[in-house]
Amino acid sequence: MHVTGRVYCRNVGRPPRRKRSYQVKQEEKGKRRKERDKTQNKSNGMTLTEEIPCRNCETVYIGETGRKLGTRMTEHKKEAKNSPQVFTRSGRRESGTTEHSSAVTNHIARHNHVIDWDWVKVIDRENNTALRKLRESVAIANERRVMNRDEGGYQLSPI
DSSP: OOOOOOOOOTTOSSOOOOOOOOOOOOOOHHHHSOOOOHHHHHHTOSSEEEEEEBSSSSOEEEEEESSOHHHHHHHHHHHHHHSOOOOSHHHHHHHHHOOOSSHHHHHHHHHOOOBOGGGOEEEEEOSSHHHHHHHHHHHHHHOSSBOOSSOOSSOOOOO
16 A cells, blocks of 8 residues: 555645624613513503592492503593583582493592592403403402492302
């Protein structure tokens, strides 16, 4: 056997393999997206049952929504703002007969009370609509003084 005397040199005769690294410039998280407060994120979560208290008496409104709490509160506030505020006896009698689309607005118009929007409380969170409506009905049944016009999504037995 004959040895040719060739010496093997690495990467000779073919192009060298180079490591190619790419760097992506990243911005700080605070600059790209708005940082959220964890308590705000919880209170604005979707699919919940809420309790809205009256400032003048001990009644509360219990409702459920599949949307954000802030969105639903804005709707309640907007309707309450657009309802006529009653300060006379004759106007109070008239407001007792008119029916608003919200029980909260009915309470404001009929009793000339103020809703305490700062003390809105989330009672429960539930993604399932049927269970959320059931829990709303149970919360209404358990509460003594409610301004709700109905018993919620389900009619519970009195037992």
